[in-house]
Amino acid sequence: DRKGAEDALRDVRKQVQRNHKAFGLSPDDMPVYGTIAARFNDDGVTALYHGVVGLLRDKGLPLESGRLASVKGKASTGKTVIVPAARARYLAEIADTVRGYHKQVEEQVKLVRQRQQLQAVKALLEAENKSVADLEPLLERVELQIDPHARKLVDMWPQVRESYRGDEYVVKIRDKEIRTPLTRRSLSGTRIPKVAIPRFEEHGELLRWMMRENMPGSFPYTAGVFAFKRENEDPTRMFAGEGDPFRTNRRFKKLSEHAEATRLSTAFDSVTLYGCDPDERPDIYGKVGNSGVSIATLDDLKVLYSGFDVCCPATSISMTINGPAPIILAMFFNTAFDQQIEKFERDNHRSPTDNEIEKIREWVLANVRGTVQADILKEDQGQNTCIFSTEFALKMMG
Known part of the structure; x- marks a missing residue:
């Protein structure tokens, strides 16, 4: 190869x-x-x-x-x-693209700064009733050299700034207004803005900031992918994993008993990480349930998450698993399927038809939340919990 x-x-x-x-x-x-x-x-x-x-x-x-x-x-x-x-140079190509973007930013910063300076000189001359005939061609030439995207960023900044200075940020999506509070009150009653607005007046510095940092939710997303953080659940990891599924399940319930949102994070023992079953063999027996939960069957995973609706919008489940990640993920999906089928049977006092089962499966896949670590490249270079070749593992991840 x-x-x-x-x-x-x-x-x-x-x-x-x-x-x-x-x-x-x-x-x-x-x-x-x-x-x-x-x-x-x-x-x-x-x-x-x-x-x-x-x-x-x-x-x-x-x-x-x-x-x-x-x-x-x-x-x-x-x-x-x-x-x-x-594609052996793909990392170098990425680096070249980033350097080229930064070079383009500096070129546009220079042009936007010149435009602002020429506009200021023109305004001063007009205020003094003096000729601006020599400035007009120069200003037009600079305007033509400015990238349309850079011009749009600078021209729209006053509107963006005003939208963040009120009490609420309003976004219209499909004729529906979504309002987000822009400030919080401290214990002393001080209004603290959620997003701090820069005080740049010089257009060159403003454009450099907008093209290299910008507001949250705007390219290049340095301040975050989303404009605001969710407030209906805290980003808490309820991390647990020790012994058998019953013990870890009790721990999960203890961690989440006072939380509005359930964000379970599961640690698996090294026997599960290497895709093996529990055994009395000496080199396996001592590691079963050590520093993680032991999962060998679908029934084990059902016990692990029993009492939690894994398809609930307020529930998110993270699994720290790499080598056997596709297998554990398949077991997790089946756990979610079986939960919803049992819920259907309780609510309707009958078993679902084949068509209803298919609809339940589609709904589960669309609504279940969580993450699987599945970082096989990290395993290949570091921790080494690999049970398949890297190429095959990457295909399964895909």
Whole structure:
């Protein structure tokens, strides 16, 4: 999977052929294998395995036939890489794009500053009833050089500033007004604005701030993706995970008993993180339920979140899981499905039809809230709770 690997494989085979003076054989028949060891179920590694087994049998070692089927050829096929060769510089391209944007910002800052200065000089000359004929062409030339987006940002700033100076911020969405309070009262009665407005008067500094920082909810989102923070729930992580699902469930209920919003954050034990079942084997037994909850089945996950409506708008569930994340996520979805089906049966005193079950599934997928860590790149470089190859794990994440 490396650049030049095929040429290297050919050269090594020819060198082995020369070393053994096996010129009557093809280089492809040499005992040289091309493998991608980091790839799950790699046929090159399988070919190497069969080659080693064959040599050991020739030496008289009695070996049973393995489960791996024989493969044709001695090199990996279907080679795919996480980062294609054409995109090997993608991080450098991102950095170049950011540098180019900052360079463009400085150019526009200079032009906007010149426009403001020319407009000020023009106003002074007109106030003194003097000719501005020489300034008009210069001002028009600067206006043409200013980017329309930069001009719009500066021209709309007075309107934006006024919208944040009132008591409420009003946004119209589909003929509906959404009002957000703009201030809070301190204990001493002082009105404190939620968003601090800069006091720039010079248009160059104003444009630099708007293009590099700007208001919350506006590009480049340095102050946040959303204009305001939600107030109906606190961003609290109710983190728990120890022992069996019953014990962690009791802990979750204790953490959330006085909270308006339920934001559960689940820690799993290392046995679950590596995709294994609890066992009495010494190297597993001591880690079961240690520094995290032990989850081996769908029933375990149902017990873990019993008493919580995982589809409630005020409920959000985070799961710190990486290697087996797709499997745990599938179990979580099934937990949510089963909860809603049980709720339907209680409310309607009957089982749902096939059509109703399908509608329940669609509703669950659209309304369930939460996050799965699934950061397999971090695992590959750091913690190492990997149970699949990086390439395969990334495909499952996608």
